[in-house]
Amino acid sequence: MTALPPFQTVLDDHAGAVMAILHGAVGREGVEDCFQETFLAALRAYPKLGDDSNLRGWLLTIAHRKAIDHHRARGRNPVPVAEPAEVAAEDGIPERDEALWAAVGGLPPKQRAAVALRYGSDLPHSEIAAALGCSPEAARRSLHEGLKRLRKELA
């Protein structure tokens, strides 16, 4: 059994990534609450965490669940996603487009999370998979479906 690092290290290393992902997933007014809930849940569970090899993926998984809880609590439906931190201009997605991110907010949860993690937080497929708790192939599929739907809606 390898000893877990002090929780402060987890905060120092990953608070920024969690913040960025939540920003993309729930927007500005929800980010603070989700951030608190994510790290409180993480700190509660931390001593029992058996494996510290992917702390980032573990945290992102929790953050993803908290984002989903947040949307459920607000009755879901199109959620305006205010100013994502940065958006890569790949796959024909322009930078900082309010209409686009509103459409992202209207995607089904897995697709929305995959798109936000890929383009809001610039994560590779393997880490999106870790965050969503699915296989890299399933993450790629969610991303693909999400993008397809966005193209159709915004065409």
Added chain:
Amino acid sequence: MRTKTDTAAIERFKARAAEEGLLDVVYATADSPFGPLLLARTKRGLVRVGLPNQDADELLVDLAARVSPRVVEAPGELDEVRRELDLYFEGKLDSFDLPLDWRLSGGFRQRVLRAINRIPYGQTRSYTEMARKAGNERAVRAAGTACGSNPIPLVVPCHRVLRTGGALGGYGGGLPMKEGLLQLEGVLDESPAS
């Protein structure tokens, strides 16, 4: 890179974690005339003081392994410890009034350290006396080891333990620091030791 919003959010998270009783070990650094100190405490009391020549990161990893991995930096939680140490270094405090957590020392070592904790300010004792107080006069070497492994130096004043005959012996923070502390307490002259 961390924004102001992030820092504020982290502070609020820590406040809520403290309310929920999730902070098993809180720590902070403090200045001293000898260099930076690491201060760590649990809900029971002060559990670790890291001296300037010790690696703070290593001490935190050790606390995570031996006490709890819920180790979080929270300077406000160490205010009272810092205040008493500041007064001590100014020569205005001769007895600490801080709850202590002894869990990092067991058995004979803990008995030695508890005996050391009763040596009054400005006085010294020998390793032999400490061994006797801990219940085994012949275990002088083990008493020396207990001093050397003191997790709460300064507050548990292992610097007041000398060799029989008055030679300084050793100190985890280095001999100059031991000399400095004994000078502060008026046991040694200010003149540089030969």
